[in-house]
Amino acid sequence: MGFSRYPLGLALRVGGVAGAAALLGLLLVTTEFYATAFIVAVLLAAALAELTRHANAIGRDLTQVTEAIAAGELMPVLPRRLGPLGARLGRAIDKLGERNAARETAIARLNAEVEHAPVPLLSLAEDGRITLLNRAARRFFDGVDLARLDQAEALSHDFAAALAAPPGRRMVQVPLPGGVARVLVATSQTIAGGRAQAIASLLSIEGELAQSELRAWSDLVRVLAHEMMNSLTPVASLAGTAEALVAELRETLPDAEPPALDELAEAMAAIARRSAGLMRFVDGYRRFAEPPEPVRRTVPLTEAFGRVRALMQASPAGAGVAFEVAVEPPGLSVEADPDLIDQALINLVKNAFEAVAGCPAPRVTLAAALDGRGRVAVTVEDNGPGLPPGAAEQIFVPFFTTKPAGSGIGLSLVRQIMVAHGGSVEPVPRGPSTTCGTSTTCGMGATFRLTF
Template sequence: MASERGPKLALVAGALVLMAVSAAATSVLYAQPDSPRLLALCGIGAAAAAALMWHGLSKLEVRQPRREAPASAFLPAGRATSTTDGDDGMANWQGLHPAALALEARLEHAPIALFRIAHLSGAGEATPLNANARRLLAPGRASAPQQLCEVLAAQPADQRNLISFDTERGLERAMLAVSALTVQGEGQRIAALLPVESELEAEALNAWRQLVHILTHEIMNSLTPVASLSRTARELLEEMQAPQPAQAAELADDLRTSLDAIARRAASLADFVGSYRSLSTVPEAQPERVRLGDLFARLAALLAADWQARGGNAEFSVEPASLEVLVDPGQLEQALINLLKNAAEATAAQARPTATVSARLSRGGRLRIEVADNGPGVPDELAAHIFTPFFSTKKQGRGIGLAMVRHLVHGNGGTVRYARTVSSGARFIVTF
């Protein structure tokens, strides 16, 4: 506006000068109609006034009316002409700020199904917020859309659950996360639903493939020599039916050796099956409030002497000292014992083997228990398989220890992960 003030003043001044010159010229012509000098002076004044007015006009900007972009320009693809979507219709798109429209477009095409639940608690109504949510409730997907909405509305906030629902293609599973928020003083929940059936099927198939490979390998390692030794024993029995006196003792020794080998392989196979049974028959967790300082003291009394005998040490720390967790104490203790035994085997070649077990609260108030050692660590190509049952790189290893750790931790509502270290050693993080 400041840039337009000068031209406007020039325009006004020019108009005033022109009016004054016109009045003077009228008076001169009336008093002395035959004076050419006065007429020339009046003409020069009129020309100056006209130039001043032209200068002012030329500096003024010609303001064009602003053209607003149509609301359809900010709509997601396929929504530009929709006027029947209720809350998501064209009426709510018109008049919104472009930034809000851009945000709406991103939410519309989010790769998860988003639902709004009217109340913070209780059975509110679940309303779809984006295209994926509407497609999930459309004919051809969820067989009972209303029932699915009721399941979503019944979920409490700040929790994640794996839910199942019927579709035209069969039963599907999805990960559901719900969060609470307040919008314009109104409490509501947002539910995010991510179908994971195909991913879970792929992971389950891969897990079964690995398990079958390990089972068949272990069973064949036992059955092949058993079958071979059984044939040998039968042949020896046939030879012993009419033995020469000099050969009787030798045949008896061979038969005894064959039968002993069969017994050892059968015992090994029975031990393997027992290990598998121990993984599949873990009793249900009985959670109670456990003071971690007391649990760590029991572990130190049980295992610290073995580490000291090897010239090393096992250190335990809890911060704060009053830290507690709601778990099955026996199962958590067994999981930590397995991790420390694994650390002892990994540090067998170290001159001063060291293991540290620490517990503290991490972000979000979650309990974090860390078990670390100074061994060689886990090679990157094997890190993804160390929790697989019966997978082991050790000559006499069964592959049960870490699989049992994960089974026990998951049974108590926690997670266990292998974390790469900056230097050397292995680090396992248990989170509740």
Template sequence: MFRLNSYFKLALYILLLVLFSGTLFLLIYASSWYAIIAALGVFFVAYFIINLFNRIPRKFSFFLNAVENQDSTLFFPENIRHKPTKEMNKSLNRVNRLIQEVKLRNREQEQYYSLLLEQVSTGILVVNNRGSILLVNRAAKELLKYPYLSHIEQLRRVDANLYQAFNRLQEEGRREFVKIAHSSGSTQLSIHSTKFVNLANTLRVYSIQDISNELDAKEVESWQKLIRVLTHEIMNSITPITSLSETILKYYVTSHKPDKTTLGINSNKEEDKIFNGVEMDSAESFKLNTVDEKTIANTIKGLKVIYERGTGLIHFIESYRKLTRLSKPIFKSVVLKDMIEHLLVLMEYEPYFHRISFSVEVNPVNICIEVDEAQLSQVFINLIKNAMQAVEHTSSPKIDITAKHTDTGYLEVSVVDNGPGIPLEIMDHIFIPFFTTKDNGSGIGLSLSRQIMRNHGGSIEVVSSSGNTQFTLKFIQ
């Protein structure tokens, strides 16, 4: 900031200081009273030098204090003669204008984002670590049916389950689904939270979405798919049972329908009965057939088929019960690698196990997860068994199980096989309950696995091509 004029002043002050100091020394040595005048001269020259050096820091300090106090009226005079000071004042005024422009732009951006938040259909809440709600948009108030929100505790008044869901999200950060009841019905909400640190404050942003319509559409679609599968499975069992029952019945009896007019029966008052698939009139008579060894043998064969079909139908119903009565997970800490290796030991007696090359890679090796061990073990068993069956006819079969943390905050566990892959036309159906391409398959393994993963707050995904099929379990950490 110093230019020629400032340097000249500084040099002059230093020269005067040296002269006065030398004079003071000589006068003191000569014991002259002029030493007092020389001492005063030294003092004033030193004061001017200090003041010259402090002038600029004082001005900067004044400027920074004004900025800190958000004083936008600050202005330094620019119509002064001292050129260095004039240039410095211009620079400070320019910086002050830039700061005001930045503040104005920030204020405009705040208004823009505030308007944007008010227009979106997703509810947004920003909560600090004390539970105070710092920001809530219109959509959140409408979804929660509560117009005045200032603290997370107020959600108790909306719905106890909703409050508990928000508390779980504060601790774990998972996605929660909760159904809240209100005067006009009920709403299914999906709530997700993200944590971030703003200066010294830890804030959590909650996004709330009404997924009722999506769930209704998905529910209808799921019911349609399930009904098609149920109809297919039940008809596959009932049709041969009905057909065989009718055939066996005809082995033993022959029906005879006499003329109804001779019996005085009015045709519009007939009462028909159905017996094992054979329609019989109330006036119908029967004639017993002769039973021989061939008839008995055919009957036994037919009854065996009926028994097998009936047993298969019972197993199908038991599978359905297993799928619909999945218990709530009991979470505990589990060492992932130990659990996987233990399951592989248990599966050593499976067919083709020893001709398959298995590899387990967990990074880091001491990964622990909070899961229901029994339920997650069932998921791994389903995936590993499917992989083993997929590589049954592969020349060099191998199954790789890997686990790692991702940059997006997930723990991903993958089961990869080098089998022929899943055909594209059935890829969309493999998670549908009871859908199976195996002769002895129940069709609930993958569907049950997906349900277990959802109950754990995670997901299951599949990518498949010829020679590579990968099922990935994703856990939020």
């Protein structure tokens, strides 16, 4: 079915060259018509020139098409002289364009998934360059210069070692402006542009570790409370019975020595009171071991702070203490159980009021704002003496207390409430306070941060 211009033209030109060459050879060998042979030679040269021109034109057309494809233009104008070759080339270009479009769509989708992934992702190149790959990573390292491995080394030796180590998982602590984060660093190797690079994901394990630790403490407290209650209940019962028997002896034995009976009655009463007190004490720890499940709803922090402020200002501990409350922005709220959050705030603020009792200018601040990672952060700050050395590592451990009459349950309960809400509580390192005068009973101050 018909020749197109390209193959027909090429066939005619090749045929002309071949015919002219054959005729010229015949004339030169078998005849003496040299003038005719000269004319045929000229025609042969012209045919060769035309064939060369035609081949060069085809070459230029193909060069233009390939250069256009190399430049990213997948819809070049194909010269008509290419004929069937051009049609096949056009179909190949169309398929290449479809594949390229599909690849670009897949890359765009992958980039979007990486950007919106909740886990911080970063890459480490062979030359030590670090790239934060998504928004979660930029939020996680907000305020931290992290563009090279030596900067990671300055931030944390363990963190830098985890990035540069062979593929695997390692738990490290990363000091950040908002506090120390415990993360699981998972690394893998990949090849990009002919160069090897490490891809690392950072999985926060604060919540999991806190939950495991609290479960262990709760189990321990539950067992201890059960055993202690089993022992105290009969003691309290026997003490009450003994008191009743002493009273009965007074009536039935009038000749009994009153001083001896009085001493016995006082001893039995003391045992009964102490047993009842211990039972209430143990019951408090049992409640710690069996906390209620949070019933979440939207809690405006201005309202929660208002309730805490009213309660503390009405208490004797609030006399003479400058109690400041701040929420920025004013409409800030959290999804939480209002009763449990109130309890956590009251425990922290009560501790702060007790800490500034010896200050000449006592001050307590309760504030809420968004941190650099977009989370709600509530801080309770005082200008008291601060935490004793070494106490920061133990203050959330049940039974541990720095107060002579403390139970060691308040901060443990705060931590349990925050873990139940998927948050955290931690002390914030501080420098010397400038608002507590010259008294030696205050100076460093203490700050606790609740992060939702």
